[in-house]
Each structure stands twice: as structure tokens, then as C-alpha cells.
Amino acid sequence: xxxxxxxxxxxxxxxxxxxxxxxxxxxxxxxxxxxxxxxxxxxxxxxxxxxxxxxxxxxxxxxxxxxxxxxxxxxxxxxxxxxxxxxxxxxxxxxxxxxxxxxxxxxxxxxxxxxxxxxxxxxxxxxxxxxxxxxxxxxxxxxxxxxxxxxxxxxxxxxxx
Numbered sequence: 001x002x003x004x005x006x007x008x009x010x011x012x013x014x015x016x017x018x019x020x021x022x023x024x025x026x027x028x029x030x031x032x033x034x035x036x037x038x039x040x041x042x043x044x045x046x047x048x049x050x051x052x053x054x055x056x057x058x059x060x061x062x063x064x065x066x067x068x069x070x071x072x073x074x075x076x077x078x079x080x081x082x083x084x085x086x087x088x089x090x091x092x093x094x095x096x097x098x099x100x101x102x103x104x105x106x107x108x109x110x111x112x113x114x115x116x117x118x119x120x121x122x123x124x125x126x127x128x129x130x131x132x133x134x135x136x137x138x139x140x141x142x143x144x145x146x147x148x149x150x151x152x153x154x155x156x157x158x159x160x161x
Contacts, residue, residue, distance in 0.1 A: 026070070026072055026085060026087065027040065027043060027044050027062075027072060027074060027085045029043065030043055030044075030074075030082055030085065031082070032081075032082050032083055032084050033081055033082070033083075034081065034082070035081065035082040036080050036081060036082070037058065037060075037076045037080045037081075037082070038080075039082075040060065040074050040076065040082055041060075044060075044062050044072070044074065045062070047060035047061050047062055047074070048061050048062065048063050048112065048113055049061040049108060049112060049113060051109060055078055056077075056078030056079075057075070057076065057077055057078055057083075058075070058076040059073055059074070059075055059076075059109065060073065060074040060076065061073055061108075061112035061113065062074065062112070063112045063113055063115075065115050065132070065133055066115045066117070066118075066133070069089065069133050069134050069135050069141060070087045070088075070089050070134065070135070071087070071088050071089050071111060071112035071132070072085050072086065072087055072088070073085070073086050073088050073112065088110065088111055088112065089111065089132055089134035089135075089144065090134065091137070093110055093111060094111075094144055094158065094160070096110060097110065097146065097155055097158055098155065099155045099156060099157050099158070100154065100155070100156075101154070101155070102154070102155040103148075103152075103153050103154050103155070104148060104153045107130070107146055107155065111132060111146075114130035114131050114132050114146075115131070115132075115133075118130070118131035118132075118133075119131070121150065122150075125150075126149065126150035126151060127147050127148065127149065127150055127156065128147070128148040128149075128150050128153075129145050129146070129147050129148075130145065130146050130148070131143055131144065131145045131146075132144045132145075136160075142160060142161060143160070143161040144158065144159070144160050144161075145158065145159040145160075145161070146158050147159065
């Protein structure tokens with residue numbers, strides 16, 4: 001009987017860890033229109049990547065992998081105030097990728113960087129694969145791959161596992 005209790009406890013702890021694995025830090029407490037870019041960086045940390053548009057707007061990328069399953073993009077207006085924070089690893093953003101048109105720069109801006117350990121080059125096909133792990137609509141851990149032409153850097157296809 002004691003052994004059964006230990007197994008049950010282990011199953012409950014593993015289940016809680018799985019559910020927690022699909023929850024990620026999202027900048028909670030930051031207020032659109034109020035929080036400054038400095039506050040965003042103070043709360044969320046140094047961004048992995050950032051872009052500044054000609055009109056002064058900024059986009060900051062916060063990948064939470066490999067342990068976390070989300071990448072957050074913080075959008076800041078030209079006055080340095082937070083506009084919004086979006087989780088970008090999901091079907092809404094994946095659907096915006098256009099094979100034959102989207103390039104590596106566009107994918108970085110859309111999804112943020114993939115984890116380097118999940119990047120692979122396939123010499124025989126001259127194809128580069130970037131991979132992100134995320135929680136799908138069923139709250140299960142999934143993978144999303146973008147496959148690029150190795151020469152042009154243009155998206156050939158995508159794959160969700």
C-alpha cells in the first residue's frame with residue numbers, strides 16, 4: 001500500500017509539472033499605455049532581439065525556451081510606452097508564414113529566435129530547419145518547424161508535430 005501512495009504522488013507531481021510547463025511568464029503587471037520601455041526591460045529582462053521601426057516604434061522579443069513554451073513580443077510606441085504584449089507561438093501567428101515569400105528576417109520578427117540546439121541543416125536537401133516548442137490548442141507540448149531553402153533563406157514549408 002505504501003508503494004502505491006508513492007506512485008500516486010509521483011503521478012500527481014508529474015501532472016502538475018506538465019501543466020506548469022505550458023504556463024509562461026507574460027509580463028504580468030505591465031500596463032499598456034502606462035508602462036515605459038525601461039519598465040518592460042526591468043520586469044521582463046533584456047530582450048533576445050529587438051527591432052526599431054522608422055516611425056520610432058519598437059518590438060522586443062522574449063523567448064522563454066527551452067524550458068518555457070512561449071515567446072512574447074512586447075510592442076512599444078514611438079513615445080516609449082508599452083502598446084501590448086503578445087504570445088506568438090500559436091496557430092494565429094504560424095498561419096502568417098508564407099512559403100515561397102517569407103524569409104528568415106520575417107520569421108524572426110514574427111516568432112522570435114528558435115533555440116540554437118533545435119536548429120539543423122540538411123546538406124542533401126540544402127535545407128535549414130528552425131524549431132520552436134509550444135503548447136498547442138489541447139494544452140499539449142508540440143513542435144513547430146520552419147524549413148528554409150539553404151541558399152536563399154526563403155521559407156520552403158512549415159511542419160507542426
